[in-house]
Structure formats: C-alpha cells, structure tokens
Amino acid sequence: MAGKTLYDKLWDDHLVKQRDDGSALIYIDRHLLHEVTSPQAFEGLRLAGRRPWRLDANLATPDHNVPTTDRARGIDGIVDPVSRIQVETLDRNCDEFGILEFKIKDQRQGIVHVIGPEQGATLPGMTIVCGDSHTSTHGAFGTLAHGIGTSEVEHVLATQCLVQKKMKNMLVKVNGKLGPYVTGKDVVLAIIGKIGTAGGTGYAIEFGGEAIRNLSMEARMTICNMSIEAGARVGMVAVDDTTINYVKGRPYAPKGEQWEAAVAAWKDLHSDADAEFDKVVELDAADIKPQVTWGTSPEMVAGVDGQVPDPGQEADPIKREGIVRALQYMGLKPNMPISEIQLDRVFIGSCTNSRIEDLREAAAVVKGRKVSPTLKQAMVVPGSGLVKAQAEQEGLDRIFIEAGLEWRDPGCSMCLAMNADKLGQGEHCASTSNRNFEGRQGFGGRTHLVSPAMAAAAAIAGHFTDVREFVH
Amino acid sequence: MRAFSHHKGVVAPMDRSNVDTDLIIPKQFLKSIKRTGFGPNLFDALRYLDEGRPDQDCSQRPLNPDFFLNQPRYRDASVLLARRNFGCGSSREHAPWALDDYGFRVIIAPSFADIFYNNCFKNGLLPIVLDEETVDKLFAEVAEQEGYQIEVDLPAQEVVTPSGERFSFEVDPFRKHCLVNGLDDIGVTLEDSDAIKSYEAARRQSAPWLFDAITHS
Ligand code: SF4
Numbered sequence: 001m002a003g004k005t006l007y008d009k010l011w012d013d014h015l016v017k018q019r020d021d022g023s024a025l026i027y028i029d030r031h032l033l034h035e036v037t038s039p040q041a042f043e044g045l046r047l048a049g050r051r052p053w054r055l056d057a058n059l060a061t062p063d064h065n066v067p068t069t070d071r072a073r074g075i076d077g078i079v080d081p082v083s084r085i086q087v088e089t090l091d092r093n094c095d096e097f098g099i100l101e102f103k104i105k106d107q108r109q110g111i112v113h114v115i116g117p118e119q120g121a122t123l124p125g126m127t128i129v130c131g132d133s134h135t136s137t138h139g140a141f142g143t144l145a146h147g148i149g150t151s152e153v154e155h156v157l158a159t160q161c162l163v164q165k166k167m168k169n170m171l172v173k174v175n176g177k178l179g180p181y182v183t184g185k186d187v188v189l190a191i192i193g194k195i196g197t198a199g200g201t202g203y204a205i206e207f208g209g210e211a212i213r214n215l216s217m218e219a220r221m222t223i224c225n226m227s228i229e230a231g232a233r234v235g236m237v238a239v240d241d242t243t244i245n246y247v248k249g250r251p252y253a254p255k256g257e258q259w260e261a262a263v264a265a266w267k268d269l270h271s272d273a274d275a276e277f278d279k280v281v282e283l284d285a286a287d288i289k290p291q292v293t294w295g296t297s298p299e300m301v302a303g304v305d306g307q308v309p310d311p312g313q314e315a316d317p318i319k320r321e322g323i324v325r326a327l328q329y330m331g332l333k334p335n336m337p338i339s340e341i342q343l344d345r346v347f348i349g350s351c352t353n354s355r356i357e358d359l360r361e362a363a364a365v366v367k368g369r370k371v372s373p374t375l376k377q378a379m380v381v382p383g384s385g386l387v388k389a390q391a392e393q394e395g396l397d398r399i400f401i402e403a404g405l406e407w408r409d410p411g412c413s414m415c416l417a418m419n420a421d422k423l424g425q426g427e428h429c430a431s432t433s434n435r436n437f438e439g440r441q442g443f444g445g446r447t448h449l450v451s452p453a454m455a456a457a458a459a460i461a462g463h464f465t466d467v468r469e470f471v472h
Numbered sequence: 473m474r475a476f477s478h479h480k481g482v483v484a485p486m487d488r489s490n491v492d493t494d495l496i497i498p499k500q501f502l503k504s505i506k507r508t509g510f511g512p513n514l515f516d517a518l519r520y521l522d523e524g525r526p527d528q529d530c531s532q533r534p535l536n537p538d539f540f541l542n543q544p545r546y547r548d549a550s551v552l553l554a555r556r557n558f559g560c561g562s563s564r565e566h567a568p569w570a571l572d573d574y575g576f577r578v579i580i581a582p583s584f585a586d587i588f589y590n591n592c593f594k595n596g597l598l599p600i601v602l603d604e605e606t607v608d609k610l611f612a613e614v615a616e617q618e619g620y621q622i623e624v625d626l627p628a629q630e631v632v633t634p635s636g637e638r639f640s641f642e643v644d645p646f647r648k649h650c651l652v653n654g655l656d657d658i659g660v661t662l663e664d665s666d667a668i669k670s671y672e673a674a675r676r677q678s679a680p681w682l683f684d685a686i687t688h689s
Contacts, residue, residue: 016664016667016668016671017664017667019646021644021645021646021649022644022645022646023644023645023646025661025664025667025668027668027671027672027675029682036502036503036564037563037564037565039505040505040506040507040565043505048656048658050658053668054672055687056683056684056685056686056687057686058686059686064502065503080503082503082504082526082527083503085503085505086503086505089505100686100687120685121685121686123681123682125679126682131563131565132562132563133561133562133563133587135563146587147562147563147587148563148587149563149564149565149568149587149590149591149594150507150565151565151591151594151595152590152594154658155657155658155661158658158661158662159658159661159662159668160668160672161661161664161668163646163657163660163661165644197490197557197560198490198556198557198560198583198585201557201583201585201586202586228587231557231560231585231586232586233586233587252685252686253685254681254685258680258681259681261680261681262679262681265678265679297490297492318489318555318556319489321488321489322488322489322490325488416494416499417499418499418500418502418503425523435492435494435561435562437492437494437495437561438494438495438517439494439495439498439517440494440499443498443517443523443524444523
C-alpha cells in the first residue's frame with residue numbers, strides 16, 4: 001500500500017466519524033473569527049438557543065473594517081456607521097459568548113491570518129478554519145486550514161466539527177533555486193499562471209521541492225495564502241526546522257515538556273516518500289521572474305519583462321472573450337510592455353504580504369530613494385500591531401516615511417477597501433494583495449498584483465520596473 | 473433551512489467565465505449584520521451605471537440596459553445559467569444570500585468554486601454541474617426562445633428542458649438529503665455528540681497542547 005500524503009495524515013488525525021454516504025465529520029482545533037462573516041452565525045446560535053462547543057478553540061479580531069489612521073480613538077475612529085456597527089457587533093458577541101478577542105485598541109490586533117501564526121495560535125498538525133477564504137495561509141505550518149462560509153462558522157461554533165468530503169491530493173513542486181529578488185509572491189503567481197484559477201478546484205495542494213524548502217515561513221504563508229486563487233481551498237507545506245523555529249516561544253505555543261512532545265509529533269507532518277498524489281505539477285525555480293498581473297483574474301499574469309497579451313492570439317473563445325473584457329476594464333492595449341503600465345497608487349499590505357519580512361524587503365528597495373511625483377499615494381499597512389511595533393523598532397517606518405510612503409495602522413485596508421482606503425475609478429494600483437477582481441480595491445479601480453519588492457520599485461519609478469535591475 | 477425538491481423557472485444566461493464573489497456582491501454591502509436584503513445589490517457593479525452604496529434606494533438608480541437581468545425577458549428568472557468557475561474568490565456567504573434574495577433557486581454551470589458550491593447548499597440553493605457541451609447548448613436555446621423554462625427534479629437528479637430533453641446531474645448524497653428534507657445540519661451533527669466527545673477526550677491525551685492554551689493565558 002502506498003504511503004500517506006500530509007493531507008491524508010491531517011485528515012485521518014481529525015476524523016471523528018466516517019458516514020456511509022461518503023461524508024465525514026472532521027474535528028476543528030482552531031477557529032478564527034472576524035467581524036464580517038460572523039454576525040449572522042452568532043445570531044443563528046442565539047436563535048437556536050445554542051452555546052459554543054469549546055471556547056478555547058476560538059480567537060477573534062476585527063480587521064476588515066478598521067481604519068488605518070487615528071487608531072487612538074478606537075471604535076470612535078470608524079467614520080462609516082455601518083462599519084462601526086459590524087465591529088461593535090463582534091465585540092458584543094465575543095463578550096457575550098466568552099470568546100477571546102483582540103479588540104481594536106489591543107496591540108495584538110491585526111489581520112486574522114497574520115495574528116494566528118504570530119501568537120502561536122496556529123500550530124502544526126491543527127485543523128484551522130475561519131470565515132475567510134485566505135485561511136489557507138495557515139497551511140504553511142503543516143495544518144489543514146481552509147475558509148468556510150457563515151453557516152459553517154455557526155456549525156463550528158456549535159459542534160467543533162465540520163461535515164466534509166475528502167479532497168484529492170495535488171503536489172506542486174518547485175525545483176531548484178530562486179533568483180535574487182524573486183519571492184514567494186512571484187512563485188505563487190507563476191503557479192496560478194500555469195494551472196489557472198480553477199486548476200486546484202477539488203484538490204488540497206501541497207507545495208514542495210527545493211525552492212519551497214529554502215523559503216522562510218513568511219514566504220510559505222504568502223504561497224499558501226493564494227492557494228485559493230488557484231481554486232484550492234487548502235494549500236500546505238510540510239513541517240521542518242524552519243516551521244518549528246518559527247513557532248517556538250510564541251505566546252500560545254506549547255512550553256516545557258509539552259513543547260518536546262509536540263515537536264516529536266510534528267516531525268511526522270510530511271508526505272511519506274512513497275505517497276501518491278492524484279496530480280503533480282512541477283516548476284523550475286530558475287525560470288520564475290518577478291510577476292505582474294495585467295488583468296482581472298490572478299491567472300492573468302506575466303513576467304515583468306513581458307507584455308500584455310493579444311486576444312487575437314488566443315484560440316479558446318471563452319478565454320479570448322475574458323482577455324478582451326479584462327483589457328477593456330484595465331484600460332490596457334494588447335502587446336503593451338508591462339513596464340509601461342503607469343501607476344496612480346501603491347499598496348503594500350494584506351494577509352498575503354504584510355509581515356515583517358515583506359516590510360523589510362520593501363524598505364530595502366525604497367531606502368534613500370523618493371516616491372515618484374506622478375503617484376497620488378503610496379501606503380504601507382502592517383499586518384498587525386506587533387508587526388508595526390517590530391518594524392518601528394527596526395527603523396523601517398522612518399525609511400518609508402522619508403521615501404514618501406504613508407505608514408499606517410494594521411488591518412485589511414485597501415486589499416478590499418471596506419474601510420476608507422480605496423482606489424478611485426480608473427486608477428492603476430501596484431498592490432501586494434491577492435485579488436485583482438473588478439472593483440476589488442474600489443469601484444472601477446485597476447489592481448496589479450506584485451511582490452512587496454516589486455511594489456516598492458514601482459512606487460519609486462511610477463511604473464512597473466524589474467526590481468532586479470532597479471536595485472543595482 | 474428551506475427544503476428543495478422540485479423547481480421550474482425561467483432561465484437567465486450569465487455569459488462570462490470566472491464570475492467572482494466580488495462581482496456577485498461587492499464588499500460595501502457586506503457590512504450588514506443580517507442574512508437578507510442583498511438581492512437589490514446582486515451583481516451591483518454590472519447592473520447599475522452608478523457606484524453602489526449601502527442604504528441607497530436601488531429603484532431610483534440608473535440601470536445598465538446591456539446587463540442581462542435588466543432585460544424584461546429575464547427579470548423574473550429563478551434559474552441562473554453560468555460559465556466555468558462560477559463563484560470563485562472569497563468565502564462570503566453573502567454571495568448565495570444575494571442570489572437567493574433576488575429569487576434564484578438553481579444555478580447551472582460547467583464548474584463552480586468549492587466554497588461557493590458548498591455555501592449554496594446551506595441556503596436552499598441548488599448548484600448543478602452540467603458538462604460544457606450541454607451548457608453551451610442551453611445557452612443557445614435560452615437565447616433563441618423567450619420565456620425559456622427548465623424543470624429541476626432533485627430527487628431524480630434531472631434537469632428537463634422545454635423540448636423534453638433530460639440531463640442528469642451528480643449531487644453528494646448527504647447534501648441532497650439535507651436539501652430535500654430542509655434539514656439543519658447542525659442538528660444532524662449534534663446527534664453525534666458522543667462521538668465528538670470521545671474524539672476530544674482521546675485527543676486531549678495524545679495532543680494536550682491543542683487545548684486550553686488560549687483560555688489559560
Ligand atoms: S487582507 Fe484582504 S484577503 Fe486578507 S483577510 Fe483581509 S480582506 Fe481578506
């Protein structure tokens with residue numbers, strides 16, 4: 001019999017009950033909550049007279065609606081009354097049901113997918129869910145982590161379980177070594193460019209190969225974060241010393257004897273050598289260039305030295321139609337070089353790229369330079385209050401401010417523009433976030449997804465430029 | 473949950489692939505703390521010519537005449553015919569809530585994004601996967617015949633066209649069972665409370681670090 005994949009092991013470890021109809025009850029170790037997808041779930045509990053099954057599995061924080069300025073005022077700083085009600089509702093629900101929440105004024109507040117790992121609330125071997133599709137981020141720790149809808153948020157609160165069907169296994173192997181200034185973001189965009197936004201549908205993806213093994217936890221989180229943009233609910237990376245060193249000493253990580261026992265258990269969190277995958281995709285790291293999306297779907301991506309495609313060259317009629325529509329929305333011409341796309345704004349942040357390493361990479365590029373006067377705005381939004389504090393301790397805030405970038409308070413911010421930070425109609429933005437859908441960053445806004453280093457170089461140049469040449 | 477067993481209704485064609493959840497219901501409408509009232513803002517950016525804001529009276533807004541749902545023949549549609557990878561993007565359940573609130577009961581596409589597909593079942597909405605060729609054929613028939621209606625028979629797992637042609641579809645037995653009977657799946661899971669408790673007790677032994685850390689600090 002073939003060995004098990006990492007996904008098989010995580011599944012088996014959490015199987016409460018296999019039902020005859022093929023569905024299974026899977027136990028959930030950690031449940032993260034935020035203000036947008038939880039109010040209706042708490043309301044459902046209340047209406048049915050139910051209580052949370054297990055309080056200590058839950059951790060909540062507001063992130064989508066919080067302002068990124070004037071945070072000393074706390075909730076009073078939220079100008080939009082509807083946003084404010086949503087944040088207040090989360091506070092009230094957590095207080096009423098007894099769930100731990102990092103409230104808006106808590107230094108530990110931040111984007112839910114940044115704070116889980118930062119606090120050690122995300123531990124290898126766990127099942128982790130959240131009413132947010134980028135929960136796949138946590139898979140970087142050898143966890144089974146995925147987004148759920150609000151009905152399932154209620155289901156997890158009430159039962160600590162989910163009804164699931166097992167997915168298929170996919171291995172994405174990135175062989176060899178990445179070139180300088182080619183980051184986790186470029187790797188995952190290249191993968192999505194290759195397999196498409198539905199390429200991972202129905203699969204749990206494991207990312208492996210030499211290039212992945214050599215990446216930091218931050219970069220692995222960036223890659224797993226965007227699994228959902230490849231259609232896969234779940235992305236994961238096997239546990240190794242990099243994982244264990246990252247977790248060690250975090251506030252909620254095990255201590256003492258429990259730490260030793262946990263580490264021993266975590267050593268098994270990798271696919272067996274003879275495990276079989278339903279699908280294997282391989283990429284050569286040396287071929288991956290800094291990536292830039294030109295369209296309205298993350299698969300519409302090219303190397304920075306490439307061009308906007310010509311729909312006339314596309315054989316598949318549905319794809320051709322998609323390219324025509326995207327170019328029209330984005331205001332771009334076929335065959336135009338990527339480096340000629342002029343920018344209006346730059347956004348460095350989001351659960352994809354707002355961790356300390358991302359900010360260091362961006363700061364290294366802008367240091368001693370000035371943001372292009374053709375830009376309306378360039379902003380840096382750290383992923384959590386603790387990332388912000390760490391960056392300030394390292395002097396990164398000074399570097400950004402001196403270069404002309406705004407230094408903001410933590411939250412989702414312009415990633416989806418539910419707070420006051422957004423694009424104007426027709427504006428082009430170099431963004432380190434994860435979705436370039438129509439209107440995602442503001443009505444009529446045009447998003448180009450890039451790495452933090454590429455966003456930083458673009459901020460200085462005013463248009464896209466190859467960061468590898470730019471820094472020399 | 474509202475039960476679903478049979479449905480007959482007018483089909484409206486959304487002829488574009490990769491329709492994402494931001495397109496189905498833009499984020500400014502996710503600020504509501506309710507499950508209802510999202511229908512007027514379904515496909516907001518495509519449906520209206522102005523920028524949508526919460527608390528607007530949508531009946532006063534300029535409609536985009538080119539958008540399919542604004543054409544009188546599709547206005548009362550309850551079956552949405554769509555293209556590949558429908559519902560990709562975020563996990564927001566506001567997407568099926570908006571479709572449901574508008575009056576859709578069935579969505580037919582060659583493929584759906586996983587989380588969206590799952591969310592539909594939780595809300596009494598039936599997503600049906602038919603192969604690309606069949607979907608192409610339905611698009612052509614819908615365009616040709618005004619008032620084109622199809623019948624959906626969930627127990628038999630069949631779609632019937634006006635000409636009497638039948639197409640069968642797959643559906644997971646547990647999901648079908650819950651939908652046909654209008655079951656609250658939390659209630660179903662809680663029938664297995666003992667199994668959950670014994671799993672938990674064993675897990676506390678084998679991996680004690682997964683428990684209590686958050687409440688004890
Ligand atoms: S940063 Fe963006 S993608 Fe991440 S949780 Fe927030 S809104 Fe979602």
